[in-house]
Amino acid sequence: MAAFHPLRIAAREQLTEDAVALTLAVPEPLGDIFRYVPGQHLTIRHHDASGAELRRTYSVSGPVPPADGPVRELTIGVRHLPGGTFSAHAVKDLAVGDTLHVLPPVGGFTLRGADGGSGGHAVAITGGSGITPVLSMAATALAGDPGARFTLLRSERTAAATMFLQAAAELKDRHPGRLQLLYTLTREERHTGPATGRLDAGRLRALLPSVVPVREVTAWYLCGPQGLIEEARAALDALGVARARVHAELFHAGTEPAAPPPPPATVAGGALLTATLNGRRDTWPPRPAETVLETTLRNRPDAPYSCKGGVCGTCRARLLHGEVRMARNYALEEEELAAGYILPCQSHPVTGTVEVDYDA
Ligand code: FES
Numbered sequence: 001m002a003a004f005h006p007l008r009i010a011a012r013e014q015l016t017e018d019a020v021a022l023t024l025a026v027p028e029p030l031g032d033i034f035r036y037v038p039g040q041h042l043t044i045r046h047h048d049a050s051g052a053e054l055r056r057t058y059s060v061s062g063p064v065p066p067a068d069g070p071v072r073e074l075t076i077g078v079r080h081l082p083g084g085t086f087s088a089h090a091v092k093d094l095a096v097g098d099t100l101h102v103l104p105p106v107g108g109f110t111l112r113g114a115d116g117g118s119g120g121h122a123v124a125i126t127g128g129s130g131i132t133p134v135l136s137m138a139a140t141a142l143a144g145d146p147g148a149r150f151t152l153l154r155s156e157r158t159a160a161a162t163m164f165l166q167a168a169a170e171l172k173d174r175h176p177g178r179l180q181l182l183y184t185l186t187r188e189e190r191h192t193g194p195a196t197g198r199l200d201a202g203r204l205r206a207l208l209p210s211v212v213p214v215r216e217v218t219a220w221y222l223c224g225p226q227g228l229i230e231e232a233r234a235a236l237d238a239l240g241v242a243r244a245r246v247h248a249e250l251f252h253a254g255t256e257p258a259a260p261p262p263p264p265a266t267v268a269g270g271a272l273l274t275a276t277l278n279g280r281r282d283t284w285p286p287r288p289a290e291t292v293l294e295t296t297l298r299n300r301p302d303a304p305y306s307c308k309g310g311v312c313g314t315c316r317a318r319l320l321h322g323e324v325r326m327a328r329n330y331a332l333e334e335e336e337l338a339a340g341y342i343l344p345c346q347s348h349p350v351t352g353t354v355e356v357d358y359d360a
Contacts, residue, residue: 002304004101015163019079031070036105038136043103043306046086056086057312059133077132109249112219119147120218125232127155127224142175151180155199158188204235222248250330274355292344310346322354
């Protein structure tokens with residue numbers, strides 16, 4: 001059920017000058033609803049000073065979820081972004097005892113089977129707050145399989161701005177021979193310790209074969225800003241890594257314009273959108289140029305969404321009938337597209353009748 005639930009802040013840790021970790025207590029009746037797979041994210045609803053509703057998405061950084069049984073707490077990392085209303089509020093004002101309104105975890109950027117239970121070697125390349133989901137993925141992979149190995153290559157601005165530095169070091173202490181931690185700093189020159197400079201495609205292509213057995217890596221996880229993900233993908237392509245082994249989660253999209261919507265479908269009797277949401281199936285006429293999400297929200301305000309920009313995947317639904325054109329997709333992987341999933345916030349109907357299932 002895609003409904004917001006009030007969760008109390010049980011702990012707050014200042015990670016850096018501009019970032020905090022917030023641990024949310026999950027009350028017993030919600031323990032099953034908030035079960036999560038490492039790598040998934042939560043959507044938080046907030047109202048700004050004018051009363052306007054904002055939704056922001058944050059990945060769960062831990063703890064390792066119980067193998068079975070309800071979840072008791074979840075930790076997220078929030079970094080203050082320039083102009084970010086909620087992130088400024090979180091870093092400056094939020095305290096233990098405050099309540100956040102939170103959607104249950106979703107997202108397909110999760111551990112793949114080969115590295116979770118068969119002695120696989122996974123590699124993650126992260127930038128900035130992209131560490132957040134990867135931290136819980138690494139902790140879970142290493143805790144769940146005594147033969148698993150994990151290499152974490154982080155690109156950070158400076159050592160002081162590095163989120164979850166201590167948590168990563170503690171994970172390394174727990175699995176010294178199986179977790180490899182590598183850092184590069186983009187805005188700080190050091191004579192010892194982490195290397196400096198940007199992780200571009202050329203650098204990654206030269207670096208990766210010297211630190212991991214590229215051909216034996218079972219899964220690659222890329223998480224961070226668009227530039228880092230594109231550079232890492234280019235490097236992995238050049239190294240001959242199969243695209244099916246590369247999984248990515250974008251944290252900040254670029255600003256390139258989305259594709260324009262297709263011309264509205266014209267059908268006798270008018271176009272129709274049918275949607276199943278939270279167990280109820282309805283049909284409505286879309287307005288010209290509306291996305292599938294816009295038509296849904298006009299009639300069902302409980303439809304799930306967060307970024308409305310094709311990045312977070314919170315709105316994901318399965319296309320059951322008809323055809324849509326997606327303007328942008330930074331969230332769905334090839335296998336999800338092949339299974340018929342779409343991002344309703346980016347989808348315009350191409351056919352006169354379209355049916356989607358938000359519960360699928
Ligand atoms: S709401 Fe974020 S991808 Fe649709």
